[in-house]
Amino acid sequence: MAIKTLFVDPSRCIGCRACEAACRECDSHKGESMVMVDFVDRGWSVATQPTVCMHCVDPVAPCAQVCPVLAIQITPEGVVQQAEPSRCIGCRNCVFACPFGVPKFDVEARLMKKCNLCYDRTAQDLKPWCAQACPTQALWYGDYEEFANQRQGRAINLTDFGTQTVRTRVYQVVAAETPALDLAGLLREARAEAGQPERSRQEAWVL
């Protein structure tokens, strides 16, 4: 059965942080965002990347596995919840266990917090707030077939950490292998006509 989940496509992300602003609107953690947007390398590019909990499927939620007091619950649908306040003892094992660096430890509240896929909304078949708001659909909510039919790029949910592979509920989208457009060919053509060398060493701009 096709399950609905998040698809994260950093190539589309414009760093607007609408997802962060939206996540803060949720009643379960009002004022705090469980999704984080980072510049990948501002020294070189304006590229940004949103980070959400990947909701690990196999091995099932390492964060939950290491929790000594079973504070992190996993729903029958495979959504990994944030630590239950009445149980969490603040040991931060989850923070260290997560391969994706997701859980945030709230020192004030002495509680681990993370994305729970807007469980209150998704259980009612609404989109999570971040994907709902995201103006570029860099964060997109739906099922795999729908994604493959509508969008370019390859959605993958396997991540290798050394020898271990983690399968997640959430997908990351990477570029399609063959670009649709032969831009290099187009530039070569223009250069050849102008009698210029095959390869240009020119910067993007001419000063």
Add this chain to the structure above:
Amino acid sequence: MSVNRGTFVERRDVNEDFQQVGRAPSEWAGADRVPERLVPTHCSFCGVQCAMHLRVADGQVIGVEPRDYPHNRGSLCPKGIVAYQQASHPDRLTHPLIRRGGKGGRLERATWDEALDYIVGRWQAIQAEHGRDAVAVYSGSSMTNEKCYLTGKFARVGLGTRHIDYNGRLCMSSAATAYARAFGIDRSPLPMTDIPLADCIFVAGSNVAECFPIVMQWIWQARDRGASLIVADPRETPIARTADLWLPVRPGTDVALLNVMLRQVIRDGLVDEAYLAARTTGWADVRAAVEEYTPELAERITGVPAERIVAAARLYGRAPTSLIMHARGIEHSTHGINNCLACINLALARGQVGKPGGGTMMITGQGNGQGGREVGQKANQLPGYRHIDVLEERQYIADVWGIPEPELPQEGAAATEMVKLMADGTIKSCLILCSNLMVSLPDNQTVARALDALDPLVVIDFFLSETAERADVVLPGTVWCEDEGTTTNLEGRIVKINRAAEPPGEARRDWQILSELARRMGRGQFFQYAGTRQIFDELRLASKGGVSDYYGVTWEKIDAQDGVFWPCPTEDHPGTPRLFEERFGHPDGRARMSPLRYEPPAEEPSEAYPFRLTTGRVVYHYLSGTQTRRLGFLNAQAPEPWVEIHPMMAERLGIRDHEIVRVRTPRGAMDLKAVVVPTIRPDTLFIPFHYGHLGAANQLTNPAVDPACKIPEYKACAAAVERLDGRPLDLGEGDRAARVNYTPQTDPKMFPYAVGETKTPASQEAKRF
């Protein structure tokens, strides 16, 4: 007892404590049960006007929920998500303020009667002594159509002054003039839902990703279908980063780029001759005019490698359906009209305009930038795009308003010209609505002097903006969700804003303030409105038969059809989402092509000022930032301005990343944090313009304007950068020299022009439709 008991008790659930001592649970447990309702409305910010629901409980706006609508499909950018927090913001103005003790005194609380009496008393005295035109109105465009319409009427009927203009002059008056000149109708020809039909999208001078994030989902939908994307921008913005082809064009050189693209399209035989013959005039001239623009010449002028320009022309020209989207990057220029016309020429040559998904699209910046200029608050326009200097059109509006035609004033000064008239004493008092001149106008030192020369300066606003700080009287108005009305978004779609809350304290709805002022000026009989619906009905009538015909639009219809596109001449007319499918707006139904020459910006780099400075937006802020800088989340992301500089230049000048540097232009200097990034042309600097006081980029920008439409050149002026510990700042005569092509004093002609005289032959031509 634990030593931590204090902390422990503090953190404890209070209701449990209360229950233990036998008191009923209260506070948040009770508050949770307050019934909540959803009010459908639209975002108060940019021209997209995203639909949203406001969550309202107990008369307070407490949050936002997504609302599906054809153009935003439930998405919002960060500004839209937190917009609701303005309503109960602690900075809201809740009572009138008067500056006691004259200039230099302090703004103090006053009653409405006191404030209004003072204003009206002064206005009457000024007008009796210096004539009606000595009082001016300068309004905004982030207001409903009803408010914009009423402002235009208030100025001309209530005050009888010719000087009314609005900040849309600073935004896209060049695109408006270009569209009127070329197509006969000033509106984006396509709905946003058409964008995915394009096979090639050329974004010229628009940081779409940051300024109109919602438009990105449509562009990506096109790209998912295989469309290619070309972006022309001096900075590698988030949309340029993922484009197929980025043209890092030198600021202010767009005509050269677009002309050479057209020349290449002609060379490659990609021109649609049949379309040109059937639907346009002036093609032969255009064809001849672009001939001299070789790729090599364009490379020298624009700084983009020739091969890239040729590749762009081919990518654009070979696509069956192609769309050019343009915004402030090319419009904020002393050649703004020509830049837009160059885009139009290219699209017409390819036979694209009028095709679903093809042609050109201007992206309106302000929330109601489109509606604001249609309903008669522009110096030269009456409601329905009627011309103020055409007798029949004046007569029609005079009849709707119930005044004799000769009483209707003639064209007044444009917003950018008003500053000059304030400074030289021609305008003695000005009413400013929802506009922040101190941040938004170029060369703000001059603006400050002009505003301080006014007595009184009256401001209606809901926060104390940088401009309101200088006012003599401040009247507290309302934010968008406290009133109802309509706005017209960047597609020409008229949408309905609904009321979700009441104005706080003594604040009043702006239309009530204006009506009251008119009553006290003795013109109350023309301003008898029970509500905004009546104003809208009058506006419908005033626009009837005009270019932007709203007559068939009703509030009910807007709700029923998810917005109505003008023109909509009758009540059973569904509206017009796509223009120009069969004919253009000129009487002969043909589009006008204009031969264009490249001319350099008004001010160019020189030895003393080696850089071109360009300004723009960041995604977290809206225009002058009066609203967004007060919202915690947005302000936290970008609390202060910075200057972007290329590593190559930073190294040459010895500037480190995040070091504070001084940026200097012939008009002033400011100290900013340097952000050293390779995503900008090495010969260009960038500063975001949303900040006030010492952070205002407009301390530096050039007030030179486009001769016909009077839009200032925000996007290209000469600038220098220096380290703070380096050479001391010297603004001596020799140092002041930038290469100046012309100044506002030499050319173009500024107000006053004789009554009925139009400014230049070019702008005269713009009216012939």
